Amino acid sequence: MSVAKMLSSLQFCPDFGALRRGDPAPSLQSRCFNALLRQLPFKQQLASAEAVQAHVQKLALQPASYEPTGLGRGVEVTLTKMGGWPVYYTAPSSGHEGCNHVMFLHGGGFINEIVPAHWRFIGEMTRKARVVCVVPIYPLAPRATAKEIVPATAELLRMLLEDAGSAKVTVVGNSAGAGLALAACQWLRDRGHRQPARLVLISPAADATVSRPEQVALAARDPIQDIPGIVEAGRLYAGELDVGHPFVSPLNGAFRALAPMTIFSGTRDLLYPDSVDLVERARAVGVAVELHLLRDQPHNYALMPTPEGRCACAHFARGSLKEGRDHCHRARRPNEVALSSPCGGRMGAPPGRFLDVVILRAYAWPLIS
Numbered sequence: 001m002s003v004a005k006m007l008s009s010l011q012f013c014p015d016f017g018a019l020r021r022g023d024p025a026p027s028l029q030s031r032c033f034n035a036l037l038r039q040l041p042f043k044q045q046l047a048s049a050e051a052v053q054a055h056v057q058k059l060a061l062q063p064a065s066y067e068p069t070g071l072g073r074g075v076e077v078t079l080t081k082m083g084g085w086p087v088y089y090t091a092p093s094s095g096h097e098g099c100n101h102v103m104f105l106h107g108g109g110f111i112n113e114i115v116p117a118h119w120r121f122i123g124e125m126t127r128k129a130r131v132v133c134v135v136p137i138y139p140l141a142p143r144a145t146a147k148e149i150v151p152a153t154a155e156l157l158r159m160l161l162e163d164a165g166s167a168k169v170t171v172v173g174n175s176a177g178a179g180l181a182l183a184a185c186q187w188l189r190d191r192g193h194r195q196p197a198r199l200v201l202i203s204p205a206a207d208a209t210v211s212r213p214e215q216v217a218l219a220a221r222d223p224i225q226d227i228p229g230i231v232e233a234g235r236l237y238a239g240e241l242d243v244g245h246p247f248v249s250p251l252n253g254a255f256r257a258l259a260p261m262t263i264f265s266g267t268r269d270l271l272y273p274d275s276v277d278l279v280e281r282a283r284a285v286g287v288a289v290e291l292h293l294l295r296d297q298p299h300n301y302a303l304m305p306t307p308e309g310r311c312a313c314a315h316f317a318r319g320s321l322k323e324g325r326d327h328c329h330r331a332r333r334p335n336e337v338a339l340s341s342p343c344g345g346r347m348g349a350p351p352g353r354f355l356d357v358v359i360l361r362a363y364a365w366p367l368i369s
Contacts (some may be wrong), residue, residue, distance in 0.1 A: 026296045029306040034268065034298060037223035046229025056111050056142065056236065064113040066137045071123035082159070083152050086137040090126045100168040102321060103134045103157055103196075107175030107205070107300065109233035110141045110149075118174075121303050121313070125172070129317040134160055138180075145239030146183070146247040154184040154193075161194050168197045170321050171259075174300055176237075178204035182250040182278075185258055195259040200316050202264045202302045206251040206274045208234030208243045218270040224299050225270055255281050260288040264312050266297025 026034070037043075045051055068077050068088060076093045079086060091099065104122055106114040114137065122133050136156055138149050161169050173181035178201040185195060210227050219227050231243075238248045246253030251274055261282060265275040272293065279289045292315075294301065294308055302312035 024295075026294075027307045030297065030301070030304075030308055033304060033306055034223050034296070037298060042224045043222075043226050046224075046226040046233075048228045049232035049235075052111070052229045052232040052236075059111070059113075059140075064115075066113045068119045068122075070116045070120045072120070072127065075123050075126045082136070082156055085139070085152070085156075087156070088133075088135040088137070090122055090133040090135070092126060092130050096130075096132050098167070099130055099132045100170070100321060101134060101160060101164050102129075102131045103136070103160055103169065103171045103181075105136070105138075105153065105171070105173035105177030105180050107173070107177045107203075108140075109205075109230070110146075110176050110180075110237040111233050113137075113140065117303065124313060125317060125321065128314075129321040131170075131321055141233070141237040142239070146237050146241055146245070147239055149237075150180065150183045150187055150247040153180055154187040157184055157196065158188060158193050161196065168321075170198045170200060171196045172200040172202070172316075173204070174202035174303055176205045176233075178202055179206050179208075179250055182206060182258075183247050183253065186246060186250055186253040189254075189257050195257070197259065199259050199261045200264075200321075201261060201275075201278075202312075203266070203269055203271060203299045204263065204275060204278065205230075205271060206278055207249045207271075208238065209249060210234075210270070212273055214273060215270050218272070221268055222270040222299065223268065227270070251278055251281070254285075255287055256285040258282065258287050260290075262290045262292070262316055264292045264294075264302040266294045266299070266301045268296050269299040269301075271299065 045055060066086065068090070071077060071090060074093050075090050077091075078089045080089070081087065102125060104118075104125070106118045108114070114135070122135060125131060126133050134156075136153060138144070138153060157169075157171065171181045171185065173179070181199055181201065182204065185199060188195060208231070210230050215227060219225065234243050234248060238245065241248055243249060244252055255278075261278075263275050263279065265272045275291065275293065279291045282289045292302075292312065297308055298304075301308055303309060
């Protein structure tokens with residue numbers, strides 16, 4: 001389905017006109033981010049298969065650190081091993097008795113390690129939502145592939161769900177990590193295991209084929225990503241599987257009986273049509289989905305230090321990660337899509353600091369690809 005057709009169909013949703021009129025223009029900080037992103041080398045590193053291969057070879061010689069950095073005050077961290085993988089636990093240092101749990105799966109195209117910006121985000125979730133975060137350090141492609149990573153991630157999640165008892169477990173993933181979260185939940189469902197309370201998918205990479213005709217035009221507007229590099233990273237992650245296999249492209253998997261979902265995406269992300277399609281497929285089989293699709297926001301905007309990013313984080317910290325209450329949204333009708341800010345169109349709140357723009361330089365390209 002083309003982007004034009006999808007957006008045309010949204011006009012028949014009950015409140016789409018009101019939502020469209022309330023869709024705010026990007027904040028000044030966000031516009032500056034988009035401009036600065038184009039001046040940095042993120043997109044060039046995804047411009048070709050050769051560029052990705054060179055990057056992977058460099059990381060094989062000089063592996064990146066995955067150790068936590070930038071968690072901030074008030075967060076304690078412990079390290080264990082599960083299934084041979086390092087797994088970090090973060091918790092409020094004031095005590096975590098009765099806290100809910102979050103499994104966080106980082107992005108990076110399956111070829112890049114977790115980075116400081118991810119750890120800052122984890123620290124914010126731990127501190128502000130008062131949750132215990134479980135952070136698996138999964139092995140990277142091409143050393144490991146989807147055939148091993150998806151079942152192993154799902155098994156870790158199954159054990160967490162068993163150990164958490166009555167505590168709520170939410171799975172949060174960004175980009176490739178969001179795709180992995182979706183694939184792992186499909187794996188659990190297919191084997192009769194319990195689902196988490198909710199999936200929070202930030203700019204999900206749900207279709208490694210990147211084969212929609214309209215994505216060529218979208219790639220020209222995307223300040224971060226390009227199609228050849230995404231396709232090559234997907235090929236490396238797929239290994240012996242076809243890139244269309246649901247482990248690699250979970251958009252092709254079944255959506256029945258999955259956990260409720262909250263999805264964040266922006267229209268400057270060349271992957272955003274997959275999020276719209278994902279919503280359509282999930283709702284068609286009765287899965288509750290809340291989509292926050294913001295105008296002119298880039299890939300992973302919800303993790304960036306802009307008013308839009310802070311607002312998205314505040315939304316699921318107050319709602320999705322806590323006990324069954326959502327302070328930002330009323331319940332949505334089954335066919336309704338939110339093409340608006342999770343703060344109801346008030347992008348001036350919470351106020352942003354213009355100097356947040358400089359923080360972008362701490363965002364290594366694995367975070368936003």
